[in-house]
Amino acid sequence: MRIAIVAPSNRIDQSLVEWVKAIAAAQFGNRPFAQRPELVFHPQCFLSSGHFAGTDRERAAAFLEVANDPAVDAVWFARGGYGAGRLLPHIEGALGPPALEKTYLGYSDAGNILALLMKAGVPDLAHGPMPTDIRRDGGEAALRRALAWLVDLDPETVEPSARNGAPAVAFNLTVLSHLIGTPWQPDLAGRVLMVEDIDEYMYRLDRALWQVLSAPGMERIAGLRLGRCGEIPENDPDFVLTEEEMARERCASAGVPYLGRADIGHDAGNKLVPMGG
Template identity: 50%
Template structure:
């Protein structure tokens, strides 16, 4: 099996790639990780200019000798190329799995909107840097290589449709050509490094946009590294989620084991079949 790795947003370091290669060689010696050199490019904030990131993603996705696409890192930049990149993908790309989270939710959303069947929210290469990052990387490989159910979020319900996003990322893509149809889905969201007032603002947008469209429910992942504001917001993250769900008629279905951390579990988009 050959897994292609690209960075549609921000770059990783060669040391990250080497650490992940070394780990994979022990746990999965039969696979080959193909890092596009674009992963290490730097152009201002981004892993190369827009056209460079676009070309790397499309080329890797369309290669018939690549079995899956694993995103290197989040950050910002994927929305600048997602629509055009997915439109340029061929049937060779449709059979591949695509795995990532955070800013890569822009691409996951567009792929899912366009009917790609193997799209999942889960750990990326850059997670190797985290405390216990090796566990996150191995979990990603367990899913990419073997679709190991143990790598997935344990609360996924058999027969239900799921989708997962970083809350701010989802809020920003609603109403754009990247937005997928989430009617009938259990939506799972997480957040990192946002003030609670910004979290509340994003929840307002997501809940009022998607509530009338028939979400099956919402689960809240971890909300971490919340900055301290100059005054208390007055509600914690779960209270905010419950409040907006109640206001908009969305069933609040509890917490979920996802987040910007090494414990981040995998959530395949679409219909879940246990076992």
């Protein structure tokens, strides 16, 4: 199995390559050689163009190269950051038949591309850990979880509430709020929506969730689950509500069922959420 890694947002350090490959080798090294995953880091991952891992066209071309390559079985987004949304006009309409048959994995800013792939009807998508998560405390376990899903679609890696019941989707809340009103806003009717975020003030979380739940069609989602909202800065003045109290309030206002918490977030405990189109 060949897994291609691309960086649609920010660049990664080359020191990660052997570290990530060593985790995969240890995890699958007891399998016959033909059944071991081959991890291929696209050279674009290491480019630099200001804030980004190459220009918009370079990043889009790298993604399309691996997505449309019949020899690639899965595409793993290297990291989050910012920049993936800028690629959507370059990607839309350029996906060939091989791109629709692959597995894709990522989260955070990569959610922009996952949303486009959902609209394109790609069945094997998931919100989950990326290679740079290896630097977190417990990051090696996160990578093993991601690889187990990429290689085996291991159900034990999946967020518990997403294993049964209504189909689910997961997004970074800020990223999803920025997709609202664009051609790439996903249709989430009938799905449980899970959201998470990192390093956002409470008022911004409230604003983003209000934006998402107020969008036309969102009243048809099966409900909302709140993932972890890490490293929330102190709000001045005090926002008073916790993130869960805020989510309950926003759901009640929008007429959307609040279903509790989700085991996802910008951390090593981030579980997989399959979310194909």
